[in-house]
Amino acid sequence: MKLFPILGGIHPEYRKELASEKAIVALPMPVALYIPLQQHIGAPAEVLVNEGDLVKKGQMIARSGGAVSSPQHAATSGRIKAVTDVTAPHPSGLPQTTIILEPDGKDEWGDLPEPITDPFTADPHAIHERVAQSGIVGMGGAAFPSAVKLNLGTQKKLEILLLNGAECEPYLTCDDRVMREYPDEIIDGARIMAHALGTARVVIAIEQNKPQAISIMTKAASAFPDVEVVGVPVQYPMGSERHLVQAITGRETPARKLTADLGVVVHNVATARAVHHAVRFGRPLVARVVTVSGGAIREPNNVMTPIGARIADLIEFCGGFSARPESIVNGGPMMGQPLASLDAPVVKGTSGILALTAEEINDRPTSACIRCGNCVTVCPCGLSPLDMAAFIRKDNLDVAAKLGVMDCFSCGSCSWVCPSHIPLVHYFNYAKGVLNDLERESRKNERIKSLAEVRIIRIEKAAEAKRAALAARKPASDAAPPSTGGEAKAATEEKANT
Amino acid sequence: MYGMLIAIGSLTLIGLTLGTILGAAARQFAVKEDPLEEELKAMLPGSQCGQCGYVGCGQYAAALAKGEAEVTLCAPGGKVLIEALANKLGVTADLSGHEERVPEHAFIIEDLCIGCTRCIRECSTDAIMGANKLMHTIIVDACHGCAKCVPVCPTDAIVMVPVQVTLRNWHWSKPEIEQTQPKQEVAHAH
């Protein structure tokens, strides 16, 4: 298959060998699971259980909270200990509403929805329904509800389902292992999704630094003429949805558009496997493979983890720390976020937990920009990081916005390459946060404005009604057109009488 | 029956007449709004809270357009608005006296509320819910923090509290290195 070049990018040290040869092992069931209501983009789920309830594995314990949302399920059987605030797996360490489940040790499945026996003749809606019900979200990290993305076929003409097995982040090997150990499940899930989307082709893209995964997946796909496996060049951030689409189709997704507008829908390989389980067995998403790695982890591994296990449980299972971790990262080292607490749980979007040593992080003092232009060369979005950062530093966010800071997807390439160690991506994260705040604020102001207007109109109406009533009591000839003063008076009267 | 018809008929007639007269008057006496004034008005929050000392946002905008008012008077607008107004009018804003507040919303201490409805009448954005002799509560999304309701409460049941930082609105603060001036942590943009 002909591939197309992508813009910019870097070649960081991958260090995948730490975990890539470790077969997936299951985490022993922890003493408690912490299942947050919000593990996805969109509205949080709504709790369906109360303290003390007994639940079975796979039972829905929180239902979808809106059109873009996802339900949550019990990852094992047991008793609901509480529904309360627990630290979120988030750099802020802020709490969020979480269901605490005490496993009973039986790990008993509850009643599951019937398997869809022949998914390829099933109505696509039945598949959307099942995927939505099963709480499946994008498992590459973004955690966008998969059913919403599967619905795109009803709105747009789609050609390709692109399965993302690039795994371009250093250290992470969970997708690699899933592809090597469960290739048939992934391909079945992908074909079901392609049927639901109405795409004729499935393309599975894997970075060339995973030769075993490529050969195993190619073999598994050989039975299906509509499924093609391609090795893509090793170039960070190849696994970004837009860039992968560009590498495969040669077409660039315009800013603020979806890849679906180009006829391509991208799903992660692990998501495809989850779809296979949901459709063929009725099983919701209750566990995922997490790579635990980094120089400070004693035994790096790929761990099948029930959703809601604490990060501390995972680290302990991997032998604890062998060196002082300078930073614990949720996700990959490039785009992952530092974790504020090890008490936070593993959620559906957790692809890796990395404990990095000071050496690996290589945090050095910042010096002035030497205008070498390296950051411009590597930016895969064609932005000019040095200029944007300079304006943000001077609190000139308007100019940064004009330079396209909102198009930056925080891949971190610019920070990585900067010889002056300027925390470029940190500036952009800050600026995007502030700009989003302003946007929210102005939306609120709009609302407030209209609320105030509605109120004024209401008061005037009431005053008018009062005048009319007054006029009706008197002979019609007396009702002279009221002066503005009278109106104001009526308005104050109304105010006093409400 | 007949009397009712007359009443309805006369009411309709009065309504129509008044409407026509009002409409004509509006057209006849329409004040040509100054385009600058219009623009300034659009920039103001529009909640008519009156904290600037004028009756409403429109009057403040008019005073601004005539150069009769300082750009720093609108409290809910905050620093962002002051700068925007100064920019528009080509003046330099004196921010020295301006204390940037963190965004706030009103909160009713429910145990103290006697349900007198005074705050409801005061609120210009209908952000307070409640009925006579029943406890009142603030709809946080509709409250823009003007604090007009605080002084009218006879039992001091209304307090202003900072808008909470949650997972939804949290964001990274500005990198500390190279920070040009010492500044408190910016969890919010204002």
Ligand code: SF4
């Ligand atoms: S890479 Fe760093 S030093 Fe070079 S131009 Fe960009 S910001 Fe400046």
Ligand code: SF4
């Ligand atoms: S972090 Fe943003 S600005 Fe920097 S290289 Fe990536 S996309 Fe470009």
